[in-house]
Amino acid sequence: METQITNNRLPYKEENMSKTMKKALLLLNCTLLALGGSGGPILLRLYFLKGGKRIWLSSFLETAGWPFVIFPILVSYIHRRSKKGPSTKLFSIKPILFFACAVIGILTGFDDYLYAFGVARLPISTSALIIATQLAFTAGFAFLLVKQKFTAFTVNSVFLLTVGSVVLAFHSSTDKAAHESNRQYYIGFFMTLAASALYGFVLPLIELTYRKAKQAITYTLVMEMQMVISFFATAFCTIGMLLNHDFAAIQREARENELGQATYYVILAVTAMFWQFFFLGAVGVIFCASSLLSGIIIATLLPVTESLAVLFYHESFQVEKGVSLVLSLWGFVSYFYGELQETKKKNQEPVLELSQSQSQLQNDSPVESD
Template identity: 25%
Template sequence: MSTTVTQQPQHSTLGEYKRWLRVSLYTILLLTGQCTATLLGRFYFAKGGKSKWIATSVQSAGFPILIPLLFYSSKSTNHDFSKPKRSVMITFYLGFGLLMIAMDFLYSCGLSYLSLSTFALVCATQLAFNGVATYFLNSQKFTALILNSIVVLTMSVILIALNTESEDSTDLPKEKRLIGLFCALAASATFALQHSLLQFYFEKVAKTGVFSVLLRLNFYPMIIASVGAVVGLVGSGDWRSMGMEMKEFEYGNLELTITPILAVFVFHDKIYAVKIVAFFLAIWGFLSYIYQHYLDDQMANQDRSDDGLQVLKGEEQI
């Protein structure tokens, strides 16, 4: 019995290190993908692109890459868990797909009307919206650190909205920049709502977090979003100008994908004092949010350790 007590902390510590290693890897991959997508989206509008629906469609058009993973997961997954009713799953797939198409279109509008640095700062409010959404949908408590992150992120956006000393590199009137600001804020709120609903689905509906369920919750909504983008492209009439747009685009038909990837590094957005202050406020809010999650994780680990020790003491008494 004493051997079990001494080995338990070592095993849990090793598992904790592996968990944080996976979380760090996933975070790096997520940030890399988001940054690349944002840079390429801004590159499209900066170099002559005009269609918001084209920019919207490419955000979900990569869903076929998930097909091999779907086949693999369907064969390797243990199907012991109980699946929700098909009607419930279809409803969630449709809802997530509609949220995705709305979010993608709003992001495209924000990228078309804002400079890259301003857009990135505004999108940092995703954390604030996430805190509000998880409070109502996932029963997450408001702590001082989360409230602090919401306040400072809100202040950073207000500073950007009130900043009149700079002219964004988009050379658009202030009214359109305000529309872009609103669209970026609405997209960030939709992003937070979608992720809170995903957590709600896993906890209350599917009651499992297996890989195959996660894949389907990405694959089918992306199909719906892609179809919606095509409908928007046709309905808006942008498809008629695609040929002309490719000819007028500064980099032609984009035959070499390395060209736009390298070209994004030549963007030189103007940085003003207000943007610097907003940037540090965003970093402050981000760190406050992350530190709160670290504290929650430490508390959960402590509770599990205490429960394990109580079980061991009970076994010793028996």
């Protein structure tokens, strides 16, 4: 829990962090991101399919699970207190970092609303494919904000994922619900696209916040930051709920829900928990590696979400979606192949430098004559 960033370096490259710890922490956050990234959209769509109609309520659910983060923070606090004594503070986040997280939280709350608006009007398979464009936005903003380096494979990946999502723009009349007009479908389409662009900006912004923070970044502090971000995002959505009278409508929706009143409340609670997994996993992967990798993993979850939507909700899977999915998978493979090549190249560089050094020493040594 006490892994630190020093000198603006990412913790995954930290010398004092064991390889086992690096892998375990990255694996943990990838797992959280996978659970939330696939389960969150499925459960949110279930809310709408079974009679839910409140956009602000569904937006609220995406970050309302922030109290869950208190438990691992408490575990970390007990562990730190046992080592450092009673003077250990429960929260270590400083005011300037708190303010930065508050701003990110408000942006996240607005993004929640855009996403929930789109999910309410689109099949989960379609909205998931649109969200794949988030990788292109993440890559672009990562280049601008944190000077992310790109290879030919990365550029190819971003291009394929973007084209794969644009294909969906030509698909409307057969994909929308029977009671939904073309206008509603396109509004949902572009609102989801806007949500993708905004969160594509938020991910590199979080990485930039890590780098510019005036204090050492530990994983415990990352959890505190996520809790602050989610709190302000939830507060933003709460204001929307109050203005839209959503709190007064919850009991009525529960009574009218197709799955029953008790199940309705269970769906709300579990949805909030899964979305918190998603957000905590996303910021954790940024902490362990980069915002671009976080975006890649989010996009990689696309086939899982597609399969779950077809399996549980019997959504259709037309030709356009198939083409988009193939292009997306091609993009994923391109990115990871490029990463493997870069890793192999970096591993070979020290060996090559050592060989050149030894060769230079041999050439510089005096030659004995008979």
